[in-house]
Amino acid sequence: MPLPCPSFRRSTPLFLLCCSILVPVAARAQGHTPEDVEAIEAMESQIARIQEQQLELQKDLMAMRRELAQHRAHLHLPRATAEETATREHAAHEAAESRQLARTGAKPAQLATTGHRHLPPGDVPAPVIGEETPTYANVVGHRDEDMVNRVADNNVGPHPRGSAGAQAAGALGDHGVFHVGPLTVILGGYFDTSAVLENRHVASGTFNYWQAMPFPQNANYHQNNFEGSPRYSRFSVMARGNINSYTTVSGFVETDFGAGAETTNPYESNAYVPRLRQAYLSYDDTRDGNHVLVGQAWSLLTPGRAGIIARQESLPETIESSMLAGQTWTRQWQARFVHDMMHHRLWLGLSIENPATIYDTTGFANNNGTVTLPNGGTATIGANGTGLTESSTIYSDEIAPDVIGKVAWDPSWGHYEAEGIVRFPHDRVFANGSGHNNTAIAGGGGASAVLPVIPHKVEIHLAGLAGFGLGRYGSVLLPDVTLDAQGKPKPLPDAQATAGIIAHPTPLIDVYGYYGMQRSGRSSFSSGGTAYGYGNPMSSNEGCEVEMSPLACTASIRSVQEFTVGAWWRFLKGRYGTVEVGTQLAYSRLQTWKGIGGAPSTSMSQIFFDFRYLPFQ
The missing domain is CATH 2.40.160.10 (Porin)
Known part of the structure; x- marks a missing residue:
């Protein structure tokens, strides 16, 4: 059966973690036993928790960027160029991948074949060829304005649910989101x-x-x-x-x-x-x-x-x-x-x-x-x-x-x-x-x-x-x-x-x-x-x-x-x-x-x- 992992970027730690959970369950899912159903529900809960954790990490990243900008302004330092920032984030990303490899036991070759490319902050990672739905990061982090919307650092943030009149246009995860050429x-x-x-x-x-x-x-x-x-x-x-x-x-x-x-x-x-x-x-x-x-x-x-x-x-x-x-x-x-x-x-x-x-x-x-x-x-x-x-x-x-x-x-x-x-x-x-x-x-x-x-x-x-x-x-x-x-x-x-x-x-x-x-x-x-x-x-x-x-x-x-x-x-x-x-x-x-x-x-x-x-x- 097809690999059940969601369409996260295949070189991300989140993808590897998800696959480490989902692949064994997918091998058993063909029997459609009650245990399999429970396992699928557990997977969905785990995905929701991972998404919440990723959002928290994005909040921390936004806060650190603001604090860094304030320190630079206070010390009268020049603003980092996009290339310098991308280089630093590339190094941090590689370090995170190395740590994830150590935890999951995945091989570097698994990452080398994904076609992953690193982009400067604010850019949207392009979907991997063959993916039909955007990732959680594509939707929530699609642009700076969305991040301001969802992680407004006031302990209020966006409406907690898409209901009664205050519904944010759009969804969390990949629900109801698709691409038509360059448009989302x-x-x-x-x-x-x-x-x-x-x-x-x-x-x-x-x-x-x-x-x-x-x-x-x-x-x-x-x-x-x-x-x-x-x-x-x-x-x-x-x-x-x-x-x-x-x-x-x-x-x-x-x-x-x-x-x-x-x-x-x-x-x-x-x-x-x-x-x-x-x-x-x-x-x-x-x-x-x-x-x-x-x-x-x-x-x-x-x-x-x-x-x-x-x-x-x-x-x-x-x-x-x-x-x-x-x-x-x-x-x-x-x-x-x-x-x-x-x-x-x-x-x-x-x-x-x-x-x-x-x-x-x-x-x-x-x-x-x-x-x-x-x-x-x-x-x-x-x-x-x-x-x-x-x-x-x-x-x-x-x-x-x-x-x-x-x-x-x-x-x-x-x-x-x-x-x-x-x-x-x-x-x-x-x-x-x-x-x-x-x-x-x-x-x-x-x-x-x-x-x-x-x-x-x-x-x-x-x-x-x-x-x-x-x-x-x-x-x-x-x-x-x-x-x-x-x-x-x-x-x-x-x-x-x-x-x-x-x-x-x-x-x-x-x-x-x-x-x-x-x-x-x-x-x-x-x-x-x-x-x-x-x-x-x-x-x-x-x-x-x-x-x-x-x-x-x-x-x-x-x-x-x-x-x-x-x-x-x-x-x-x-x-x-x-x-x-x-x-x-x-x-x-x-x-x-x-x-x-x-x-x-x-x-x-x-x-x-x-x-x-x-x-x-």
Whole structure:
């Protein structure tokens, strides 16, 4: 039978060690006895341990290189050339091979016929002719940027598992990775089926839409609801090319089935349509520390785990696909430039991003983005989609992109970020025979941190954002602005925050608990006996508490809070990928601004379940 050793470089000590274990077992495997099956499982466990050890060695190598560079700079010594470095590493490699030969008893001739060539640091060893899959080093050490991504020396590092929203594109080992000419293609994603049981009927599935939480006036308040779906199965692909040993260009696209077309229904085909989650191209130069990203990706405001690196966002591990009330995020078009310095410890980022203002027009007559004002004029805040956009959605008028800046710091313990944003809500008012445009200034700032209380075992996550006109950047999607009596945009105060603790008691189990909150201020006026604006104390809340009451229930949201706990168990894990099961308990509470009839509140309790197969992890 063929040699069962994985496709590590055949001249490496790791290959020899693997073969010393695998070859005797392969000779017995033809009988397919239970002992053989156990031996194969033991081999897979041994491979996983070897891969973990290799990653640790790569971490040490990166740290030593940084320390060497610092010492050279301090002593004003010239930087070693690539040839000198390669010569030193060649000697070290030969010494390591000699030690491995002494341990394994292999003959030098076994190494001489492999065609191994030594490359300078940062270059990728070319696969041995005939190998169809890249090695672990090809994938994890494929370029400097990947090493920064995976061994960020902050005791936080990358997300511990490729799951819930924080999945790194690509895999460990050779799963889902192949070469097309000079390009590397990396597959990612998972097959997912989830369900929710809740004590209120909110027809949003496992994506919480808190604004639709019913009050006792609504019959849905008094009904339980169960819904299950596989629509959040996720698929991604990345194509990447090396320009040289430290510069790469890549493209990434990610999709799921979280969108609903006008023909979608739950009664027959459940034909939910694919939606665009992310699609961007990036350029990375790890020698000069410059990184450019253009396309649709997670907003720069989204908290991260290591540096300012795409696909390493710090997101809750929840089954709930809306993640968490108070979570700061969007996925939108952007043009981002990031510069890192101090050996990838200090990161500076600037991004211009697609604006989309959420208007509250409570009390106003709003006809597809044309709002009638109390003085008889009209304010145009947007227009219905046309062409290839959604015809039932009002697309807001915008004069400029949102501008976001961020600084990230990775010391030896923890990851820390601070960010700021400026926005420009814009509309046009026509009154008294003439028209004019209005532009308001909105924005704010925030910070986040990942604290590795017990590195790689227990983490605390903290994040917050506050300012004016920032409602759309929180999971609850509270309004950004309302209108004043003259029709000018009036940014609303907004605050959003999350806190969580995540534990990894074993390599197969994750346990988490989160608290999240988003809160909105109010701005209003009254004219001619009519209450206008958000949170107007003259608005009627009289009908909110009585089922089927004919009275009004305006109920402008003041705050939404969520408490949730959950766990994931990876009960199958091997070269075939990972199969995991998760469950989550969530309690949400919504409070409103006081109006006529009081300040009603409502709540919802939920139980989530999930089965997920990650073939590339």
